[in-house]
Amino acid sequence: MLFCDVSGSTGLGERLDAESVREIMLGYFGEMRRAIERHGGTVEKFIGDAVMAVFGVPVAHEDDAVRAVRAALDMGDRLVELNAQFDERFGVRLAVGIGLFSGEVVAGDASRGEALVTGDAVNIAARLEQAASPGEILLGEPTYRLVRHVAEVERVESIDAKGKSEPVPAYRLLSVASGRSESVRPAGGQMVGRTKEFGALRAVFSDVVTHRGCRLCVVLGEAGIGKSRLAAEFQKTIAATVVYGRCLPYGEGITYSPLAQIVKQAAGIRDEDSVEAARSGISALLASDPQGSRIALVLAQALGLMAGAASSEDIAWAARKFLEALARDGPVVVCLDDLQWAETGFLDLIESTAALSSGLPILLLGLARPELLLQRPRWEALRLEPLAAGEAAQLVVELADLDDGTRSRVIAKAGGNPFFVEELVAAVVEEPELELPATLDALLSARLDRLRPIERLLIERAAVEGEVFHRGAVEALSDDVSGPSITAALDALAAAELVRPAQSSFAGDVSFRFRNILIRDAAYRGIAKKVRAQLHERFANWLLEAVGERVAEHEEVLGYHLEQSYRSLTALGNADAHALLVAGRAAGWLASAGRRAFGRGDMAAAAGLLRRAASLLQVDPPRRLELLPELGKACRFAGDRTGAEAALREAVDQAATLGDRRLMTLSRVEHTFMRLYTDPGVETEDAIRVAEEALGIFAELDDERGLAQAWALIGHANWLLCRGARMEEAFTRALECTQRAGDPREQGWVLRMLALVYYHGPTPVERAIERCEDIVRLGQGHGAIEVSTRAKIAGLEAMRGRFDIARELYLQCRKVGEEFGLGPVLAALPNYSGPIELLAGDLDAAERELRTGFEALQALGETSTLSTNAALLARTLELQGRLDEAERFTILSEQKAAADDVASQITWRGVRARILARRGRLEEAQRLARDGAGIAARTDFLVWRGEALLDLAQVLWLSGDAAAFSASAEEALRFFDAKGHVVLRDLTRAVIAKPVALGTA
């Protein structure tokens, strides 16, 4: 209760006219009311010149008393300003006295217009006010006790109050500390211990600075052990730009969320900025980088600021370049918190950044709970152990003044976990006799149980959004609570150190962060299922509104909340029409996010999101069916065969049941596609038949995407059959369809297959080079397409004898591949550079190239490219005369090569035949060489055919069969000629003219 009266107002009426008095009093009442309301109080009524106000009605907070004393001081300050005006205009000054008293009051129901507050506290407050001399603020005993931690007071003479037998003790208020110290709960303690860990981090940091390199270091430790705090304290001690990204516990889906936070932070982007503004913010940071616009483009796509199919590799590249751009101005520390929740794709990004970035000081400081090790066992890790007993004791002393017994109970219970320490201390401060809960979770729940109902309600609603939440969201979930009460409750939660103010990502909104996510989890656990359903849905609606046009970045989050809403509803057995609506909306967002993940090649995330979407659509078979072919495909690329098989089988059956021709055909094509590569029982010809039938149906339905798929299936079947001409036709058609359908991801795959066929197939070298150059242009900006196609151009240039160009090209490929971190593409590169050196006649260089590739492929655990690499290595060694080694590689190739891996099957046979022939085992040699040539003869891959015949010719020459030798070599010549393979054509001509050269060629 606050009473304030004008002690110098009498006589005012005599000196001034009524009009002026009225003006003065209105000015005075207005200012006083504003001062009271500013501190969360409510003016009850004006009694004559007196103001009666209450704090904590209708809703009480821990710090009502503090608010009231602040308001009282504020009123005094206002009055000084008012008096200056009054003096000037009317020649009067007002003086007021204020009385404050805390206690139970009976409040009327405001909604029924009852505003009166009655009770002892009211009377005593009024008495204190009367006793106060002008300018004095008097507090009663209970108020004093509530504010003594922030207020400075002076004991004055007790006063008599009506109905009180004892005089009432009174205190004069002198000052109130400003700032956050009003907390009744101890604020976070000083940092204790961790000297060793600081040392270790500093050592890593100075290594990064002196060697100007990028290093990854993760701090591991259980929840609440102090990882985030350690990182925060560490950052204060170093001179570096610090950026911070936190992984969200939403489970699968939001791969690049931490990257988005980092980029937005560094570029100063806020959530309500327009897409345009956000993009130019990123570009501005990269202005001095020659590749700046490209980096900005890819990042904008990764963040969902623009549509586009930047691949995961491109995104990793752009992220690295972005950090490097920041590091040009000085060391950068990238703090990556809660990595145990990171998506695989993001962990890959971190790894590749650490591996590929060099020359600039970047420290990737990860923080994670120990389970991260399950995913990345080899990461350099610093274990954060519990605090030593002495350190924990120090922390307790730091936090509160406890008696010895309580202190040791707290230390023993907390087990060296500083968060547990903090919570235990807070609990015993609030309730000294408290039986200490055994676990942190129980403690947190108990703590929340002791909150005032309004605070409890709001902290639960806040927990719905997550570790960081917005006031706007809490408001949207609380139409049953008034704005000022929300402010007051959030302030109280902050004062109780449960939440802390955080940087808001929406202008005009305020945000908070739970001091620790465990508090958030405990609050969330407290929400009843039924309420959860509503809250998640309302949150999604709020978010949708709040993000405006930038919805793409938030699809996963929207999907997640609606999904949670639906799951809570069904858990209660409420699968009504509304629930289905929610499920449908959730599925829509998740599917859209899944498609975006698919578009950038993040297949694990895509499969996860699409699966969740499909699972929500159990109740809506037609929409579920729409997703299944895509889900199947994502699973296939993510290496989940079982998942793919299940999705596609269901799709085929379901489409038949629903009579959806388009989806039935699409599912069948997709299913055949998958089986083509995984099921040896599938006949390639059958696959082609399925695809041809599909072509007819899609043409009828005018479905370009479907047509693209069907053509691609035909192309792939012909690739397995090594029928280049048909393959070229099919992929050319597929390309046209993807272009018309505007499907860049699909187009990327088609382009890579086309490059493959121009290299191997019957297209003559000159034209093949032109076509490959077209492909590089079409795949513009896609690193993997660029590198793999240029490698083929290099090989083709070598075929026409331009070795310098070829070498320059493959070296350039290697540089770009390294720059983009294209591991698999790089490992396959020697399968082009090796043959180039072979053709150039530099056998040592060929060996060097191929051996590098061999090791890289082995490290990747890849076998199909490896078997070809081994065969090429065998060829090189045979030409060097190292027959035993060569033979070993033919055996390796034979063992690793799949039956349909025609290149390996032909090459290892040809090389082994040559070895056997040189060892005099002519019959075996001839048989093998003929087998190889026979396999090649089924294809129109001209170079393979020519090479197989040349190997056979060699064997025949050593067998002394000159006629067969000539026939074979002549035939080989025709193939090389047709391909425009100048080098082998000339070589073959030479050996025909002078056969003896062949033995060493």
Ligand SMILES: Nc1ncnc2c1ncn2[C@@H]1O[C@H](COP(=O)(O)OP(=O)(O)OP(=O)(O)O)[C@@H](O)[C@H]1O
């Ligand atoms: N060495 C320390 N000295 C004093 N207080 C500490 C110390 N370490 C941590 N704390 C406090 O303990 C609480 C929990 O720490 P923090 O949030 O860093 O834990 P965490 O390991 O990041 O947990 P989580 O895995 O849940 O994120 C914080 O309030 C923090 O301020």
Ligand SMILES: [Mg+2]
């Ligand atoms: Mg943490």
